[in-house]
Amino acid sequence: MAGASDSVCDITAISSTEFLVIERDGNFGSQGGTKKVYRINIAGASDVNGADITAVDGMKINNKALEQSTWDEITNAGIKPVSKILAVDLVAKLGYEHDKFEGIVYLGNNKLAVFNDDDFGILDDGNGNPKAKILPKTGKVDKERCM
Structure with missing residues (x-):
């Protein structure tokens, strides 16, 4: 991403x-939005806390924080990432339209509850005034619902 x-x-x-x-x-789902849930596994991944776990920026590579390092530098340092597989693409599977997919709860039996931040169905009109937050696909005001 x-x-x-x-x-x-x-x-x-x-x-x-x-x-x-x-x-x-x-982005909204119908406007090319990405709303995905991945299953990651930390078994076999490197611990990147660094030698001093109280350090603000954790492990360093060539005196740079991991976030400042390239993938080549990370790989050459022998750091192993988590494994990651796509669990569900909400846009492709469910037609998920919301822009702010922000919460999940695993319910068991391969079921998820997903939550979005609907901004109370309000946006700024660009002039500091509120206007309705409309979902492009449906033409309806964005509001939370459980899927």
């Missing part, structure tokens, strides 16, 4: 080494 509004919004444990992770951008 790459972009100003791309984010990992929620992580929920499904075992001691496996987690479900939200990856999303800030």
